[in-house]
Amino acid sequence: MITTIATILIILWLLGLATSYTVGGFIHVLLVIAIIMFLIRIVQGKNPLA
Secondary structure (H helix, E strand, O other): OHHHHHHHHHHHHHHHHHHOHHHHHHHHHHHHHHHHHHHHHHHOOOOOOO
């Protein structure tokens, strides 16, 4: 579940880079959230890619 959300956030971030700088700031915040969720899975000992 978390991996799916992280993947969606990364895709949205990439779209934000391609579309505009005004939306880009918000998309970068979403990317940071995705990275934090990824790191939490690593710390919890779960497979971060599953």
